[in-house]
Amino acid sequence: MRVKEDQNFRNVYWILDGKKQLATRNLTPGVRAYDETLKEIQGVEYRIWNPKRSKLAAAIHNGLRNFPFKRGSKVLYLGIASGTTASHISDVIGESGIIFGVEVAHWVIRDLLKLAEFRKNIIPILESARRPQNYSWLVTEVDIVYEDVAQPDQVDILIRNSDLFLRSGGVAMIAVKASSIDVTLPPKRIYRRVEEEVLGTGRYELLETLDLSPYDPKHAMIVFKRR
């Protein structure tokens, strides 16, 4: 079993064990964030990052070029749910980083609370991402807005939050679920529409659009940069 850091992305690892598995270095050794597999290699504990469980992991597997998370990054995570993906981001950004995690459903946020008790870089916020005026007192300016909310108005939610919280030069990532925007259109048309809607504000530029199949069919990760 060998481990090597990703060529382009710091703090993201590939564990080579017959197959190639994505992993992050556990910020809280001995403590699982969900039911992920832990692997110890040369005294370091890694957490396997499953592309079927996390759209960000799926994006990395599919050749994502823009991975803005690094040590000390400040992140606003819209639709953080129970924190599966966020726990890996938490590993990557380390103790000096911070994730403001917004989730509206109180029954999934319970798991996030458990996570936040161990991972001090996660700030749980039980609010609707549609109403940033309810949490802007708590959130600071961020380097990254990451959104995974699967709502028909998810693009609007992304823009409003990025306008408020994203620093100039910061990155906005949106996991688009085509079927929750419009089931009648082919996914590619929807991705195009999302791009146009964000670019139409004149405040963002498109970095890349990445299909997430086969891990998440009819999903894409679209990445923008704030001017």
Next chain:
Amino acid sequence: MRLFVAMQPYGILVLDEKGSIVDKFPFPKDAKAISDIVGGGSSLREILRELISRIRADEIVVNDAALKGILADMGINATLSPEERVFLEVRRSPLRYASQLWGDLKQKEYLYLLNEIGILLTKSKVKERLSSLDQQIIKAVDFVDHSNKALNIIAPTIREWYSVHFPELDELLEDHYEFIKLVSIEPNRKKMREDILRSVGFSERMAEKIIESSRNSMGAELSDSDLEAIRNIASSWINLYEAKRGMELYIEELMRRAAPNLSAVVHPLVGARLIAIAGSLERLANLPASSIQILGAHRAIFMHLTKGTKPPKHGVIFQAKEVRNSPKSLRGKIARLLATKIAIAAKVDVYGGGKYVGDELRREIDEKIRKYMEAVRSEG
């Protein structure tokens, strides 16, 4: 002058257009105190009242919905606009502004504080939402109970009335729903055909039986308008019945969310009844098992206390299939067992912070009941 009132984790700032601090109110440097102020509202109200009395502004802009609400209550019109440049500046340099209220502050210290505030506020909100969820459940249980009462009162009326036309059916179909469903679809006994009966859901044998007795019926002939009148109330009955069924499914769904542990121990509908009688999930969680066992047996317990009759062995808990379907000699014992597990499950649902022990409790119940049954059998 246009002034900007910014709520921040470290306190409230009043700023001018250029972002200079005009006035301020520092919060105590303690996560619990901060989340109490922000989450509770009443002390926030006092703080705002004091700040507002000190400043002179032609126009007030705020960064938070709660601030706007409180000011509106005080008769002050404020604009809610967190996107104002001044607020962006405050968010950009949290440590610089915080240190003006708290003195020097390290990034890590600030981060830990935010983490704690987030956890505390979220916990209290989860609690709030759960308590509102169980109020929904109570209303829904009320509807189910009242519907049942109405359905049971009206059903015999429909049966009796229809028996004028087709008296034999009363004996053939004991189940109210089956009987009335048929009447609502085809009230004329002469028009009953096998395909209609099969579409209602009767077996081939039952359909034949019904048709046979409809042909030899001694019932009176009724006019179309008479039959239509009966069909109308039958349809209304079916509508109410279906609304009640839908509500029961809705309760089950709410229960699995609000009380997953309790729902694993007893059928969600029984759990919902317990919550309804206790008044809330939290109150149920604070009851001793002995009270839960006889919840819903008010009259019996009162008779016991005043007239010295035997104490009741079970209240609503009797509706749990484990109690209802057991030999009579075991029911009290099983009711007590269930009550203890319900007490634990409700406590975990309210105070367990999302813990799930439902399957474990369920296993313990099944195991014990199996032992009770074996003991009874071996005694013969």
